[in-house]
Amino acid sequence: MESLRILYKIGPGPSSSHTIGPMRASESFLSQYSKADSYAVELWGSLAATGKGHLTDYIIKKVFEDAGRSIDVEFKMDYVHPFHPNGMLFKAYQDGQEIGREQIFSIGGGNLAHEGESSTAEVSTYPYQNFAEIHQDAQEKGVELWQLAVEYEGQEILTFLRDNVWNVMKEAVHSGLAADEVLPGSLQLKRRAKKFFAKSQEQSGEVRELGELFAYGLAVSEENAAGSFIITAPTCGAAGLLPGLFYFLQKKHQFSDEEMAKALAVAGMFGIVIKKNASVSGAEAGCQAEIGSAASMAAAGATYLLKGTIAQQEYAAEIGMEHHLGLTCDPVDGLVQIPCIERNAVGARRAYDAAYYALFAEDGHRVSFDTVVATMWETGLNLRPEYRETSQGGLAKAFLRGS
Template identity: 45%
Template sequence: MINVERFNSDKIRELREINHITQKQLGDMLGISDRAVSKWESGLSKPSGENLISLAKIFNVHVEEFFESISCAKNKKEEISSGMESLTELYKTGRGPSSSHTIGPERACMIFKDRNKDADNFKAILYGSLAKTGKGHCTDEVIRKTFLPYKCDVEFNHILEDIPHPNTMELIAYKDNTEQDRARVLSIGGGSIAFENDVVRKPERIYKLDKFSAISDYCEKKNIRLWQYALENENDDFISYMYNIWDAMKTSIRNGLTDTGELPGGLGVKKKAKSLFNSQHVDETPVTRENRMVCSYAFAVGEQNASGERIVTAPTCGAAGIVPAVLYYQQQKNGYSDESIVRALMTAGIIGNLIKTNASISGAECGCQAEVGSACAMAAGALGELFELSFDKIEYAAEIAIEHHLGLTCDPICGLVQIPCIERNAVAAMRAINAVNLASFLWDTRKISLDTVIRTMKETGIDMHRSYKETSEAGLAKINIDIDEK
């Protein structure tokens, strides 16, 4: 009987790529789905002993090739459990409409351009979701602008599907029409990027812990809050960085509340934040007013993002309106200081970082549950910190927020971050408030932990059909709306 506990998930991908076999082709050979192969390679599940024997035959290797020695497995486990990156890698300011389609590619091109100072011409090849929705997100425009004054040809490759991440791009540098350098870059969500084969050093993982259960236990033993845990791990400039993040959030709301006209892209979507903010009814109740205010703030940021203006990834551009809407309303209504809001943002950041580390914040990877669902959880955690709730209540509020976004698809019409994205930000902001209220009463009855629901989000995202993960191929994206090309 084969013991699969020491199964090395990287080995299947390595052998598959060496033999130029796609996940779908391998699945067909084994009589299973390509999603099952994907789960093996991501470590979410392990093949049966029978499947391992079949794999060994397909790749013409011994079954033992798929296993690690005990020492290697231990070292790998220690390496994987290396914690989380800085919150400055989560919260970033940049121009919309998409963190993975504009901010990420812009960062990648800047790095690649900087390391090829002698080049006189560039080329970018977009794959996966970048190819399918790049036009709607203006990815090609951002890339060309970043490489100025040099020329950059942008190719949309809709054929290659065997890629390491749905948002994959290839950058090529030329000198006198001769290739000088080539790099494959993954835009992994929230404006973060990863160069394949570690061409550029990955951000340091400064947090040792990467599970909410471990972090909350640590904080309770030391009698500190989540924001204080963040301060223990970040550098001396972190506090001023977070104040700048909050200032940028407030600016995006204020600018959005005064803006009018139509959003770019040709859908004819009117900007609604200003009218929503000013549309007070005679018989408006306090609850109705709260909903209207929160929604107007979320619309303001969403419309700024869709217009290509500067916003904060929280954790992404497409979900940027949720966290600031909830916190700005509390500051306006209850007079919370900027210091209190910044502490709440740190708490939200810990939750967002947990999701980014253990699941995904990329719509192209796990659907909109990874963007709006994550932002809703962050907003719930932030509000819980403002209200000085216990760790149990904060955890439950964040868990509720994610749980009721599980399976949410990323299918914006025409690939534009407008319908349903902007309205969805407003709905999620209200849901975050509801999650905190519910958690305040029922916190001691919960059955599911935050860590569990984050893991479930990842599994759901992997199982979700690719057509519903930022490809403009299914769902709302199939609705035929005439686009004004003028």
């Protein structure tokens, strides 16, 4: 299983698969063929179908422009490579002759892979195959999940999670709450986080807290939609859910940043299990792989903060995934806005509910986290292509038909 440093990436929105992955691929290819005088790239499948709305062509061109180069981008929506729907083919030329090419795939969370590989970035940091093994190891050692992270990644992992991850998440909340401009793109969608927060302050009790929780989730998700820098948790499209809930909990209970780092480590242990045994890519398994995974992670981390046991953390994570099973990835006009932004805010509340449900269930649970991850993966593979981030079905199709 991969390092938490790979799970939690800092990068530009609105899509880890469509911006961070292609950005990293562009940087890698450019470094290999820095002497070429021209470049081209073909975008395949989902990268082509929703690339414009997800700013894929923009981020690729920007990498080359920043290096004083240019690149031709071709969208080939009709070709889907059997290895993964987010495929790219880079080509380099010298004096009109091709001198190099690279076929590479953006497999979710900003990770890259070549055909037949799980991830070009993945280095086995943890010796586990599933969550059952993680839980057993923690029980035998009498430690919390965050302590396993420290065992395998060193004490500095908590510093990374506090300073490099949590601080960026908090800044995204603050920036999102302060902004009120219209989001970029064809929908001309108005931001809501600032207004939600202001309205929440006119309320009291549970209604006030609910409004604040929604506002925090919206704030980060809207920052992502605007192309700002956020943290993949585990993706850009689901980047508002976990920070929204965690910020709410820190404010409500006055948790220290050190405790938030430990909660991020706990959440991350569930995230790396999902990435190993299923997917966090909407193009590969639908939005259940993005919002469902984020809800699992957030629910587990919240349960830790609320003093739940590891068994209760697992139950909360299982609930978070189970009740998003079958969720389609259907961004309207290829933008990570409708329904994505609302799903982050509502998903934050669902993760909160999952945490408390697990805390009330003292008699345990029957469905394991590993089982629900396997089910999500099977469900994702059985989704028709139009429900996997192509904008050709679901709400994306119905919205355009209705308009």
